Amino acid sequence: MTTAPPITPLTEPQKRAAAPLVYGLSNKAIAAQIHLSAAGVASQLKVTRVKMDRPGCSRAVLVHALLTTRQVRPPVCHRPAPEFTEGELKLLHAHAEHSHNEDIGHAIGLRASDVRAETDALLVKACADNTAHLVGLGHAWGIFDDPSNPQLAAPPAAPATSVYEMLPITSDAARAAAKALAEDRAHLLAGQGITVPPARTTALLHEPGALGLYEDGILVGCLVLRTRPDMRHWGADGHGSGIRVFLDPATVGTTQIGRLVTMWLADHAARRGLTWVWCEVPTPRGHAEKASKWLLDHLLEFGWERRPPTVLTPAGDRVVRLRLHAEARAALAAAISVPNLSILSEVPTS
Numbered sequence: 001m002t003t004a005p006p007i008t009p010l011t012e013p014q015k016r017a018a019a020p021l022v023y024g025l026s027n028k029a030i031a032a033q034i035h036l037s038a039a040g041v042a043s044q045l046k047v048t049r050v051k052m053d054r055p056g057c058s059r060a061v062l063v064h065a066l067l068t069t070r071q072v073r074p075p076v077c078h079r080p081a082p083e084f085t086e087g088e089l090k091l092l093h094a095h096a097e098h099s100h101n102e103d104i105g106h107a108i109g110l111r112a113s114d115v116r117a118e119t120d121a122l123l124v125k126a127c128a129d130n131t132a133h134l135v136g137l138g139h140a141w142g143i144f145d146d147p148s149n150p151q152l153a154a155p156p157a158a159p160a161t162s163v164y165e166m167l168p169i170t171s172d173a174a175r176a177a178a179k180a181l182a183e184d185r186a187h188l189l190a191g192q193g194i195t196v197p198p199a200r201t202t203a204l205l206h207e208p209g210a211l212g213l214y215e216d217g218i219l220v221g222c223l224v225l226r227t228r229p230d231m232r233h234w235g236a237d238g239h240g241s242g243i244r245v246f247l248d249p250a251t252v253g254t255t256q257i258g259r260l261v262t263m264w265l266a267d268h269a270a271r272r273g274l275t276w277v278w279c280e281v282p283t284p285r286g287h288a289e290k291a292s293k294w295l296l297d298h299l300l301e302f303g304w305e306r307r308p309p310t311v312l313t314p315a316g317d318r319v320v321r322l323r324l325h326a327e328a329r330a331a332l333a334a335a336i337s338v339p340n341l342s343i344l345s346e347v348p349t350s
Helices: 012-023 027-034 038-051 059-068 086-097 101-108 112-126 131-140 172-190 198-205 232-238 255-271 288-301 342-346
Strands: 164-168 210-215 218-226 242-246 276-282 305-312 318-325
Touching (some): 012 027, 012 059, 012 131, 038 059, 059 086, 059 131, 086 101, 086 131, 101 112, 112 131, 112 255, 172 198, 172 210, 210 255, 218 255, 232 305, 232 318, 276 288
Antiparallel strands (some): 210 218, 276 318, 305 318
């Protein structure tokens, strides 16, 4: 049963730092939004945890405490809640109450090693960026209104149709939409001091095997797949069956989209009977180096494994090699539809 922590009013600076947590924002993103340093945000949140009687807690637990005591407002969300199963609702409640996977698993009768996979599937279903955002959405949907019966607290379910689609980018219209997306993302990254080379992004979107991830018909992310890649420069790390993906800082998208793309790639490879998804992040000198580091950190956050050392491609480019183990994700079938990817069988080796 959910227990409300003691109400200790926050100061206005603390509220400003805490309020964006319900959208799952990072300290860096919050800092940019409220014109404070990331260290300053971290300091405010540390004090907020103490005031909420939750020292050292996860961001999801902190969000639940803040919303339960009405210290901040729930996130704005115009979507109805998905049709959560009883198990998914229990997992959502566990994330609101417990900070560690071991405790979450114990609370709902799940092995700690399985908590991450189940949580990833739940994030996809809820279209949440992370567990803090997930808990925030739970409050917006009224799921925590009746803790004695969370199933009754859930509002009417959304239609059982996929929110996302993965489609080939082959038409001029699709390429134009991809270019516009890349320009918007490049502008946002520029605001963080990260310069994305436009020429590489444009070239990427015109390659065979380019795919777009669409949310309710709107393009939100792009990638390029190679089904028969040249892996000679990978050495032993390139052995086995797999596909290679090309990603770009201006097209990989937000945290939610990056997570979805990663999960889709792992699932897509598993369904094809493959073992690996491989990715190379260029490491050029100059302004582009910062963009490459951003992309590398972005992917490592989602479970990609870095393979040292930096190597040279046959074309002479320096790259950091990443790989992702193929893993079937049954929940993705309901979240991401894939009408026709037969084009991938025609993608040439590169």
